Amino acid sequence: MNELSHRIKVFVFRMREARPDYLLLRGAQGLESFWGPVHGPVGFGEQLESAIQREVKDDVGIARPLDVIDLRMPARWVVGDEEIIEWAYGFRALDAGEQLELDGRWSAFRWAGFSEAYPALELENDRAAIARLHSLLGAA
Numbered sequence: 001m002n003e004l005s006h007r008i009k010v011f012v013f014r015m016r017e018a019r020p021d022y023l024l025l026r027g028a029q030g031l032e033s034f035w036g037p038v039h040g041p042v043g044f045g046e047q048l049e050s051a052i053q054r055e056v057k058d059d060v061g062i063a064r065p066l067d068v069i070d071l072r073m074p075a076r077w078v079v080g081d082e083e084i085i086e087w088a089y090g091f092r093a094l095d096a097g098e099q100l101e102l103d104g105r106w107s108a109f110r111w112a113g114f115s116e117a118y119p120a121l122e123l124e125n126d127r128a129a130i131a132r133l134h135s136l137l138g139a140a
Contacts, residue, residue, distance in 0.1 A: 002083040006042035008051050009126065011071075011133050012062065012091045014111070020137050021111040022130060023060065023093075023100075024120055028107040034122040035110075037129075042087075052089055060109065061101030067092040071132050075125050088129040090136070 012023035027033035040055040042048060049068060056062050069090035076085050100109055112120065114134045121127045 002078060002081055005082055005084050006048075007084060007086045008040060008042055008048065008055060009036075009086060009088045009129060010038040010052050010056055010091045011089070011130055012038060012056060012060065012093050013133070013137075014093050019113065020134065021113060022117040022133075024110050024112055024117055025059070025102075025106045026108040028105055033107065035120045036123065036126055037121075038091075039086075048087055048089075052091060056091055056093075059103045059106065062091075062093050064094075065091045066094055069133065069136060071129050071136070073129060073132060086125070088125075088132075090133040 013020040014023075015021075023037070024035040025038065026035050038055050038059045040051070040059070042051040046054075052068060053064070056065070067090075069092070071088040071090060074085055074087050076083070078084070102109060114130070118127055118130055121130060
């Protein structure tokens, strides 16, 4: 029997002159880290919206979104006896500026336009999600 885990990936963005900038985070695992979005588990009985706000607040210190966008592209896979469902969302931040409060599991952050953010993402699911978000924002 598989254990079911729900996770979220949150693509934080801000609008600059009608164009989105996306927040990329680098993990603190040293040489094996790569750029990606905010991500984390959904707690037992926790609503997705609550998990999104909690993870963004805990990971980068942004308290509230201007808007949350469901990218409607859940991913599902099995690793050993664990089945994982991952939910992808966009999170519009008020111009958060350059002063973020990074959680210890992150070593660096940067804001990037789509043309820089897309190729910087290592995972294909992340690239597909940011492309969908960019398209939904009408910026493509």
